Amino acid sequence: MDAIIPLLLLVLFVPLFLSFRKQRRQYSQLQQLQSSLVVGDEVLTTSGLQGTIIALGEDTVDLEIAPGVVTTWVRPAVRERLEEPAEAVEDEDETVSDETALDERARDEADRR
Numbered sequence: 001m002d003a004i005i006p007l008l009l010l011v012l013f014v015p016l017f018l019s020f021r022k023q024r025r026q027y028s029q030l031q032q033l034q035s036s037l038v039v040g041d042e043v044l045t046t047s048g049l050q051g052t053i054i055a056l057g058e059d060t061v062d063l064e065i066a067p068g069v070v071t072t073w074v075r076p077a078v079r080e081r082l083e084e085p086a087e088a089v090e091d092e093d094e095t096v097s098d099e100t101a102l103d104e105r106a107r108d109e110a111d112r113r
Helices: 004-035 085-111
Strands: 042-045 050-056 062-068 071-072 078-082
Touching: 004 085, 062 078
Parallel strands: none
Antiparallel strands: 042 050, 042 078, 050 062, 062 071
């Protein structure tokens, strides 16, 4: 019976400790992102607004959300940097070349018949 209390405490506090570590790691990654922002980055705010950084202040970020429309945000409102992965562009090129190869094979098959 005496062993149940320490086990119960362990079962309760281990998930809390792990959750705290995860939140702290996410917070440090977010701080690192916000300090590494540069003019020209496309970003997403916490409210879901996408824009391009056109000016940076010490505590603020000016985002162009449409041509000629500039809004000012506090840095913590920037949630993530939007990047088009280079792999996506390469995959599109490979898909086109794969489709071309399939079309050529189909024509060769048709010519043989």
